[in-house]
Amino acid sequence: MNLEQRIDAFVKLGTFFKQFTSEGIVKKEETEFNNLFFDAFKMQINRAQEFNGWFTKNNVLKAFESWSIALTEENLNKWTSKYNFNISKEIKTVAVIMAGNIPMVGFHDFLSVLISGHNIIVKQSSNDKYFLPLVAKFLEHFNKGFKNKIIFTEGKLDNYDAVIATGSDNTARYFEHYFGQKPNIIRKNRNSVAILTGKETKEDLEALGEDVFQYFGLGCRSVSKIFVPKNYNFDLLFGALFKYKDIINYKKYENNYDYNKAVYIMSLFNVIENGFVMLKEDKNYASPIATLFYEHYENFDTLLEKLKQESEQIQCVACNENVVDFVKLGKTQHPKLWNYADNVDTIEFLLEI
Structure with a gap:
């Protein structure tokens, strides 16, 4: 052929x-x-x-x-x-x-x-x-x-x-x-992250919900952590994510939600939750099921440098700002054929062996 x-x-x-x-x-x-x-x-x-x-x-x-x-x-x-x-x-x-x-x-x-x-x-x-x-x-x-x-x-x-x-x-x-x-x-x-600036519309944040909840967050392109500006209003985010509230009706997801919530309470962690997803401030990238980690940032360019330095832990970055190699909110689960896992060109590798 x-x-x-x-x-x-x-x-x-x-x-x-x-x-x-x-x-x-x-x-x-x-x-x-x-x-x-x-x-x-x-x-x-x-x-x-x-x-x-x-x-x-x-x-x-x-x-x-x-x-x-x-x-x-x-x-x-x-x-x-x-x-x-x-x-x-x-x-x-x-x-x-x-x-x-x-x-x-x-x-x-x-x-x-x-x-x-x-x-x-x-x-x-x-x-x-x-x-x-x-x-x-x-x-x-x-x-x-x-x-x-x-x-x-x-x-x-x-x-x-x-x-x-x-x-x-x-x-x-x-x-x-x-x-x-x-x-x-x-x-x-690897895990995927999203950067919010506070300028996002409800529709933008609803799109982010697909990045977070599709495949129950189990994929490497699932957003497991968000970066938000200082004093970010999480009410806007929770209001948009309410569209996905029915995910808690799935028993395996519910069990993980209940278990992780109990762990956080016993550990005296400060967690924001709305009945189907928990927001936990955390430096790590890989969050448990039903948990979305968050971290505050002060300067957008400084954050970009941080993500560049830690790129080996990150599959993709979702953000509606016009930055090369970022994907728009709601698009992490829809890679193109030329979007390679871990940014390693598989075809180039195969043609050179």
């Missing part, structure tokens, strides 16, 4: 995904291969929460919707146009160890390896292992050139040329020990 054929396959996959959106599941008769794959995808989406309690149907559909928007011919061509795919004609085998914190979280690595022309060995998380095998079957049916290029394994990884592994700070040490002799990308814990 050449690059054009690989792009065509993922465009078709994106079209197929358009039947699964946050508005619901709607079968479109003109979509190719529905007779083979639509019911299988629908069943796995409906059953996802049985296997992972955090994978609500709505969150799974949001993930599919996000990828359906990304996988267009225009986006795929724009993404791949900056690279020279003729650098190396030798096909390598890349082992990809995936996280399982949000639905389809490993898809970008999966896409990157295959779009670069390499073979992939996938080691999925037990928390998210039912969608990618279906995606692989779809691709193989659309273009038989994908056959024998995709292998899923639950055992020991063998016969690979490079590794992409995503995990925690603890598992990263394990990955570095075992895979350090091979070309690799090893990702650690």
Whole structure:
């Protein structure tokens, strides 16, 4: 297969995904291969929460919707146009160890390896292992050139040329020990933050709520901490976030809220809360579920310098000020194909191995 054929396959996959959106599941008769794959995808989406309690149907559909928007011919061509795919004609085998914190979280690595022309060995998380095998079957049916290029394994990884592994700070040490002799990308814990200036409208702050609450805050692009000016009026923020109050009705989230609230009370921490999310002043970036850390700042430029120095802990920064590399409030969960995790260019890595 050449690059054009690989792009065509993922465009078709994106079209197929358009039947699964946050508005619901709607079968479109003109979509190719529905007779083979639509019911299988629908069943796995409906059953996802049985296997992972955090994978609500709505969150799974949001993930599919996000990828359906990304996988267009225009986006795929724009993404791949900056690279020279003729650098190396030798096909390598890349082992990809995936996280399982949000639905389809490993898809970008999966896409990157295959779009670069390499073979992939996938080691999925037990928390998210039912969608990618279906995606692989779809691709193989659309273009038989994908056959024998995709292998899923639950055992020991063998016969690979490079590794992409995503995990925690603890598992990263394990990955570095075992895979350090091979070309690799090893990702650690990261969190996303937002900067508020006090000029935000209610609509802006409602958009921030999506960054905070989508996927229950479990993603690396979920905003876990906000920076606010001195004397910031949190009533404005709480008023806007009230739109997301129903999240407390989900039992797993409620249990975390109750547990963390009890810990804070017993520890005599000063916490602001509204019945479904707690605001805690904290220097750290990784906040527990149902908690949003905050920190005051006095000077915007000084804050930017601080974030630059601590960039290895940060996945992305949401802010409505016009600063290069920042994303607008409400957009952290909608990365472009060229927005790489940990700011490491995966395609460049794959073309050079």
